[in-house]
Each structure stands twice: as C-alpha cells, then as structure tokens.
Amino acid sequence: CLTCGSESVHNKNIILRRINIKEGKNLLWLKMRPDTPQHYEYISVEDINGKIDSFININPWTQFYDLKDRKDTPLSYSNNITMRNIDIDCNVFFNVKKSDQYKLSDFCFENLTVRAKKGKVDQSIIDSFTMHNVKINQ
Numbered sequence: 044c045l046t047c048g049s050e051s052v053h054n055k056n057i058i059l060r061r062i063n064i065k066e067g068k069n070l071l072w073l074k075m076r077p078d079t080p081q082h083y084e085y086i087s088v089e090d091i092n093g094k095i096d097s098f099i100n101i102n103p104w105t106q107f108y109d110l111k112d113r114k115d116t117p118l119s120y121s122n123n124i125t126m127r128n129i130d131i132d133c134n135v136f137f138n139v140k141k142s143d144q145y146k147l148s149d150f151c152f153e154n155l156t157v158r159a160k161k162g163k164v165d166q167s168i169i170d171s172f173t174m175h176n177v178k179i180n181q
Contacts, residue, residue: 044095046072047083047121049104057086064093069138070131072097073121074104077144080117083124092130098157099126100138101147119145127153136179137164146170152177 044067045059051074064070070091073083101121136159139147148170155177162179166172 044070044091045086045088047074047081047086049074049076049079051083052079052081054083055085059086059088059091061090062093064091064095064131067093067095069097069100070095070129070133071124071126072100075101075119075121075142075145076104077116078111079119081119081121081145083121085123086125088124088126088129090128094132096133097135097138098131098133098159099136101145102138102140103142103144116144120148121145122148122150124150125153126155127151129154130156132158134160136162139165139168141165141168151175155179 044062044064047054071088075081136157147168150169150172153175157179159179159181162181
C-alpha cells in the first residue's frame, strides 16, 4: 500500500490514512538499499482495515545492488514511524530483518487489532520501539 522505494533517498512527512484494503502485499514496505544512503522519516499509517500479506516489511533491498566506485557501504535510516488505529488480517505481522546497513528507531504501534498467521515481533531490531494497545491473535 505504501512503499518507500529503492530509488528514494529521503522520504519525509508521509501520511497514509483511512483506507480499506481488499488485498495487498505490504501495508508499509521500507526498501533499504545497501548501495544508496536512504532516510525515511515521519511516516504515519493510520485508520486502516482489511487484508494484507505483510503488515510491515523492512529488509535489505539488493535487486539492483551496485556500489560502483564506492569503497564504503553507506548507512541508511528510518525513524519516527507511527502505525495506529488499524484492524487487519495478515499472513506476516512483523517482516523486519536486522542489518548493519541501516538503523531503525522511534517506531510506535498503537491501537492495533491484528489477526496474523505469523505474529511474532522482535522489538530489539528497532531502537525506541513502543507498542500501546496492540492485540495480535494467531
């Protein structure tokens, strides 16, 4: 539904609000390229209901990986992400991979009712990750 894509370098102040999803792949997908410094910040996803494959997806994106002449791997960031007032069915709730290529911080999940086949959440992947009134039924 909302993808911060592989060719974006700075996405800021994005609001996705009041949608009904009949079917979709990812509610929020943050593609983190290891060859391009990216910064995704101040993103709100709210007042959503429906059915989706993955609630949140954050992984290294290497489809077009090419450091060219760079000797270092640039670090990317994603911070101040809020997902609230959501009632959703999904296959995977938290499809987030830890990586040395990016830093994730200041995420807030609030007022979520989730029915997930895979509902496990690893809060240690994200610095300053809060969850308030989150119900995950597997």
